[in-house]
Amino acid sequence: MTTNRSSDQGPTRRKVGIAEYVVVTGGTKLVTSGVGSCLGIVLHDGYNNVSGLIHVMLPTAEESRDTNQAKFVDSGVPMLIEAMEEAGASRRRLRAWVVGGSEMLSFSSDGDSIGKRNIAAAKHVLSELRIDVAGTDVGGNHGRSMTFDPVTETVTIQTADDTTQTI
Template sequence: MSEVVNVGVAELKTGSNSCVLASFGLGSCVAVAMFDPFKKIAGLAHVMLPESRGKEPPEGANGKFADLAVPTLVEELCQIGARRNRLKCKIIGGAQMFEIPGVQKRESSLGPPAHIGARNVEAVKNELEKLRIPLIGEDTGGNYGRTVKFDSSTGEVEVSSINHRRTVL
């Protein structure tokens, strides 16, 4: 059994040597799973919000903002030996967990939270496009939580949830 590395909310971790990067119970957050299939080097970012708006992420929370997490992931993977033009990506999560009827969120810079999952997905896709990294797998949206296990040696992502069929991307 390979080593399982937990990537918590807003974290970003990379690994090789057939480790498994995992995020448990993703709701509106998005897991960005990027890898170099040739070198078998992989990284996972647990993105919480779409934009940093000029804010620096807190220490140990490089994965917090989509616009910073994606470039950081690319950079860190290249630092440990991945080749940029071989990188591929899969994204998972971005659900909308609660439907609160008839209520507009109180004033907030984040806007209505109802769309935050979708906005996270959108923001990650924009960044990937900017950096020309192919998106080769996606399991996003819906109203249910997901657990992600990302195998660095195969690039396979196993997605499980409570009431939906387990899938492999």
């Protein structure tokens, strides 16, 4: 788990690894790659200019012995919000962008895929916390990389097949 805070002294980028999160202020862009069945969840308070990105792997921590809360949607998102509030964000002003949740491997089982379960967990957590979702690019069967630009309040997504879109 990584908690990084930085002030923007110019156009910089901060990379977020799997099961990590980063909180920044100013115009610093947040970047993560390797988003398959995982989710990249961006939270942003445009008024206070605080942004955060978490790269979660699994929907819930309930049955896991893993102590890295950033690995899970249900524990990681509240942890990210807390770190953002410490950096000056207001919870009531947060907006969210959710990317990922692909079905990367095809199994014949009756249960939902990890990707679908991650998407459902993110929808549930963000709804419970009353955070508006500004944009999503979820599902499918392809990996993604994503960059959040707090200046334009947009997420640019590049897929493994070399298509790019902005939400």
